[in-house]
Amino acid sequence: MAANNNSDPILDEGGGGGVKHEAAGEAGEGKGGGGGAAAAAATQAPAAMLPRSGSRPQLDLSGAAIHGNLEDRNPTILLPNQSDDISHLALDIGGSLIKLVYFSRHAEHSSEDKRKLSTKRRLGMLNGGRRSYPVLGGRLHFVKFETGKLSECLDFISSKQLHRGGVDSPSWRSGAQPDNIVIKATGGGAFKYADLFKERLGVSLEKEDEMDCLVAGANFLLKSIRHEAFTHMDGQKEYVQIDQNDLFPFLLVNVGSGVSIIKVDGHGKFQRVSGTNVGGGTYWGLGRLMTKCKSFDELLELSQRGDNSTIDMLVGDIYGGLDYSKIGLSASTIASSFGKTISDDKELSDYRPEDISLSLLRMISYNIGQISYLNALRYGLKRIFFGGFFIRGHAYTMDTISFAVNFWSKGEAKAMFLRHEGFLGALGAFMSYEKHGLDDLRIHHLVERFPMGAPYISWMEKFVQKGTQITAPVPVGFPVTTGMGGFERPTAKGDILRSDASAALNVGVLHLVPTLDVFPLLEDPKMYEPNTIDLDLNEYKYWFKVLSDHLSDLVDKAVASEGGTDDAKRRGDAFAHAFSAHLARLMEEPAAYGKFGLANLLELREECLREFQFVDAYVSIKQRENEASLAVLPDLLMELDSMNEEARLLALIEGVLAANIFDWGSRACIDDFDMFKKRMLADKKGQPYKRALLFVDNSGADVVLGMIPLARELLRNGTEVVLVANSLPALNDVTANELPGIVAEAAKHCGILRKAAEAGGLIFDAMAGIQDDLKDEPVSVPLMVVENGCGSPCIDFRQVSSELAAAAKDADLLILEGMGRSLHTNLNARFKCDTLKLAMVKNQRLAEKLFNGNIYDCICKFEPPTAHGAQPNPCSS
Numbered sequence: 001m002a003a004n005n006n007s008d009p010i011l012d013e014g015g016g017g018g019v020k021h022e023a024a025g026e027a028g029e030g031k032g033g034g035g036g037a038a039a040a041a042a043t044q045a046p047a048a049m050l051p052r053s054g055s056r057p058q059l060d061l062s063g064a065a066i067h068g069n070l071e072d073r074n075p076t077i078l079l080p081n082q083s084d085d086i087s088h089l090a091l092d093i094g095g096s097l098i099k100l101v102y103f104s105r106h107a108e109h110s111s112e113d114k115r116k117l118s119t120k121r122r123l124g125m126l127n128g129g130r131r132s133y134p135v136l137g138g139r140l141h142f143v144k145f146e147t148g149k150l151s152e153c154l155d156f157i158s159s160k161q162l163h164r165g166g167v168d169s170p171s172w173r174s175g176a177q178p179d180n181i182v183i184k185a186t187g188g189g190a191f192k193y194a195d196l197f198k199e200r201l202g203v204s205l206e207k208e209d210e211m212d213c214l215v216a217g218a219n220f221l222l223k224s225i226r227h228e229a230f231t232h233m234d235g236q237k238e239y240v241q242i243d244q245n246d247l248f249p250f251l252l253v254n255v256g257s258g259v260s261i262i263k264v265d266g267h268g269k270f271q272r273v274s275g276t277n278v279g280g281g282t283y284w285g286l287g288r289l290m291t292k293c294k295s296f297d298e299l300l301e302l303s304q305r306g307d308n309s310t311i312d313m314l315v316g317d318i319y320g321g322l323d324y325s326k327i328g329l330s331a332s333t334i335a336s337s338f339g340k341t342i343s344d345d346k347e348l349s350d351y352r353p354e355d356i357s358l359s360l361l362r363m364i365s366y367n368i369g370q371i372s373y374l375n376a377l378r379y380g381l382k383r384i385f386f387g388g389f390f391i392r393g394h395a396y397t398m399d400t401i402s403f404a405v406n407f408w409s410k411g412e413a414k415a416m417f418l419r420h421e422g423f424l425g426a427l428g429a430f431m432s433y434e435k436h437g438l439d440d441l442r443i444h445h446l447v448e449r450f451p452m453g454a455p456y457i458s459w460m461e462k463f464v465q466k467g468t469q470i471t472a473p474v475p476v477g478f479p480v481t482t483g484m485g486g487f488e489r490p491t492a493k494g495d496i497l498r499s500d501a502s503a504a505l506n507v508g509v510l511h512l513v514p515t516l517d518v519f520p521l522l523e524d525p526k527m528y529e530p531n532t533i534d535l536d537l538n539e540y541k542y543w544f545k546v547l548s549d550h551l552s553d554l555v556d557k558a559v560a561s562e563g564g565t566d567d568a569k570r571r572g573d574a575f576a577h578a579f580s581a582h583l584a585r586l587m588e589e590p591a592a593y594g595k596f597g598l599a600n601l602l603e604l605r606e607e608c609l610r611e612f613q614f615v616d617a618y619v620s621i622k623q624r625e626n627e628a629s630l631a632v633l634p635d636l637l638m639e640l641d642s643m644n645e646e647a648r649l650l651a652l653i654e655g656v657l658a659a660n661i662f663d664w665g666s667r668a669c670i671d672d673f674d675m676f677k678k679r680m681l682a683d684k685k686g687q688p689y690k691r692a693l694l695f696v697d698n699s700g701a702d703v704v705l706g707m708i709p710l711a712r713e714l715l716r717n718g719t720e721v722v723l724v725a726n727s728l729p730a731l732n733d734v735t736a737n738e739l740p741g742i743v744a745e746a747a748k749h750c751g752i753l754r755k756a757a758e759a760g761g762l763i764f765d766a767m768a769g770i771q772d773d774l775k776d777e778p779v780s781v782p783l784m785v786v787e788n789g790c791g792s793p794c795i796d797f798r799q800v801s802s803e804l805a806a807a808a809k810d811a812d813l814l815i816l817e818g819m820g821r822s823l824h825t826n827l828n829a830r831f832k833c834d835t836l837k838l839a840m841v842k843n844q845r846l847a848e849k850l851f852n853g854n855i856y857d858c859i860c861k862f863e864p865p866t867a868h869g870a871q872p873n874p875c876s877s
């Protein structure tokens with residue numbers, strides 16, 4: 001029996017997973033091994049100057065190397081010692097808070113490795129070499145400080161050397177002191193504190209107009225972030241789909257210390273039409289005086305336990321408990337905020353701070369909503385976006401503003417809120433750098449990962465020595481919902497306001513991956529939804545339990561993968577804390593991070609592991625399984641070759657499904673095998689598929705004894721095969737870096753694989769040595785490996801690697817394998833070419849829900865393109 005411990009530890013509940021190819025023989029001693037990917041043979045190149053922004057440190061060209069062929073017209077140049085050549089840090093220094101946006105580039109020096117370059121060349125992706133500087137790929141970080149604690153902020157910048165391009169920056173390490181560092185800054189503090197920045201950090205602040213920045217930031221977010229804007233009414237949050245072609249005009253209301261009201265007509269086209277001095281500073285300032293609260297969050301939290309009817313004069317108070325229905329006012333409507341405090345036999349101390357806070361919050365929020373509406377009315381605008389940190393993701397604030405807008409506009413105008421609420425100005429300042437790299441980014445280039453994690457924790461540990469307290473890195477936004485009917489019914493309810501971990505700090509991370517593309521074979525990208533089922537609360541509970549139950553095992557594996565060192569243990573602990581906090585956060589408010597499906601949830605975990613520097617928790621497990629499977633491959637291939645074609649095809653598909661459907665007593669809940677067989681056997685009559693993309697899943701038996709033999713069959717028929725694997729590790733999934741080594745091992749036992757892999761450059765990649773003599777022209781190759789752009793067990797076809805997008809152009813068959821990619825996501829996705837989805841349903845709950853079936857049922861779903869989505873296939877009659 002094949003060594004087969006390759007079930008997906010999270011996606012499956014079937015324990016050991018399926019048994020593959022019973023007849024394949026006993027697993028021998030592991031021989032060979034997956035082998036590493038090729039060592040990149042970089043050629044030393046003379047140093048060269050690259051274009052760069054004037055305000056940044058000099059590029060460090062030491063160790064610069066041309067990757068690949070010196071004959072290439074525009075070879076990619078790697079600067080291993082250069083952390084970046086783009087601007088890193090921008091500031092918005094407001095009356096209350098300082099906002100920082102900074103960029104860190106992925107430390108992915110090995111990313112342009114041999115496999116990638118060879119693949120790109122083969123796919124014709126290097127022609128022209130338009131880029132003369134490294135791609136901007138990395139993370140945008142969002143951090144805020146209280147303006148009153150400016151020196152903490154300066155410490156942060158200095159400790160991370162953000163003003164010099166980050167701690168990895170060459171100028172930092174070499175101790176060089178560029179004497180004229182310029183940082184973009186907006187907000188009043190850019191003027192007020194310019195000298196201090198010069199003094200303390202030696203940097204000059206280059207001032208950008210505050211309104212320009214607010215508008216640029218808002219426009220960028222609305223254009224580029226999928227779930228940025230949402231409505232919030234009666235405790236219900238709902239994300240809004242923004243139609244890019246119908247975005248302008250809108251009203252932008254930035255509620256900071258004071259409030260700016262801006263009519264936005266386009267990019268860079270706007271007018272500040274109004275403002276009000278009754279804003280966030282008013283709430284926090286008056287609230288502090290009247291309640292003795294120590295922090296803004298404390299004040300906000302108080303409000304949740306308040307009852308404003310002890311302070312506010314209601315219509316009913318004036319009308320003897322009656323409504324004034326003639327003009328539409330109910331008895332519970334506030335007639336006069338703080339009106340009851342005119343009573344001369346009461347002192348401030350006679351009122352509950354909770355009630356005061358709530359009255360204040362309602363007064364100010366309602367007033368802002370009303371003034372905004374009036375301005376929208378002035379210009380005939382229907383959409384009002386609210387930003388600024390007064391909003392604070394606080395349900396009651398948003399409900400109150402929404403209520404005012406809705407009430408006064410009689411439902412005509414809509415209040416919407418932005419998830420990056422207070423960072424508009426700082427983002428705008430960031431974008432005012434000449435080469436900020438955000439210009440050409442589209443929605444599919446941005447991957448928003450979880451808003452808080454390792455960088456935050458490690459920084460806190462280091463500089464504030466609060467390490468032990470930072471157990472719950474709670475992201476921006478609060479789960480508190482009022483559940484109330486809005487403004488008319490005044491009592492605010494809600495849980496205790498969650499701590500911001502540190503009241504001074506919120507961190508969010510936005511990943512920029514400019515090499516991502518929409519998969520060109522998606523039938524209808526606009527309608528595409530990766531997640532097969534929406535997670536409802538029950539579903540959430542189920543998955544949280546699964547993920548929590550697996551957590552300690554995962555931590556053990558992760559720590560072991562790093563040699564079990566003390567450092568690894570510490571990071572393992574921190575990871576467990578952070579991930580649990582995220583789970584808890586999502587449990588309270590599933591939409592906390594935007595619309596969140598299972599794919600996102602699973603990705604969150606992988607991303608969180610990476611955030612704590614666990615490169616690949618399953619690395620040794622994967623290696624072991626690959627070796628064991630490779631050992632039985634020759635027997636399997638021999639057995640397959642002894643079958644007739646029809647039997648072989650069935651055996652191959654069953655092999656991929658990880659079990660003999662019939663012997664296991666499981667049934668195929670979707671069984672299109674005959675349809676697939678018909679099409680495949682028709683291949684024999686001169687219509688083979690031209691190119692098949694095989695999306696592989698797990699390491700070990702899955703890929704070695706399942707997908708590789710299937711690939712071999714396709715190759716035998718004259719079909720080009722592209723093996724598509726993860727870019728980054730996720731569970732025990734095989735990665736694009738590991739795959740060439742595995743294929744090369746497999747090819748030792750099989751001429752078909754060997755020839756195809758040699759022609760496809762894989763043998764070269766895997767074993768290294770031979771000179772790669774391919775030129776820029778795309779050439780047809782039989783067997784290739786491309787990365788999919790993902791680091792999760794699922795795949796979102798709106799965001800795939802550019803090499804996968806390029807490889808897809810000539811493909812006429814897709815094979816999606818495994819639960820993550822063909823069940824949890826994409827079960828209902830339609831493509832422009834024939835698609836085969838193969839998965840064993842190793843989850844009872846899902847089997848019931850999707851097919852009324854049982855655990856270990858299998859799907860073999862074959863779908864030709866629908867008539868309107870079909871692309872002309874030169875091969876088909």
Ligand SMILES: Nc1ncnc2c1ncn2[C@@H]1O[C@H](COP(=O)(O)OP(=O)(O)OP(=O)(O)O)[C@@H](O)[C@H]1O
Nearest residue numbers: 094095096097256257258280281284296388389390
């Ligand atoms: N931790 C916090 N500390 C202080 N105020 C906070 C905090 N969190 C939210 N706020 C609220 O956010 C407001 C500040 O919002 P924001 O940062 O958008 O404005 P600002 O840029 O400081 O002010 P302005 O633009 O008017 O100069 C505060 O007045 C307060 O109401």
Ligand SMILES: CC(C)(CO)[C@@H](O)C(=O)NCCC(=O)O
Nearest residue numbers: 256257258259260274275276277
């Ligand atoms: C002065 C600014 C622009 C500083 O951010 C802001 O606080 C504000 O818009 N205040 C309101 C001023 C007014 O229009 O009445």
Ligand SMILES: [Mn+2]
Nearest residue numbers: 094187256425
């Ligand atoms: Mn501001």
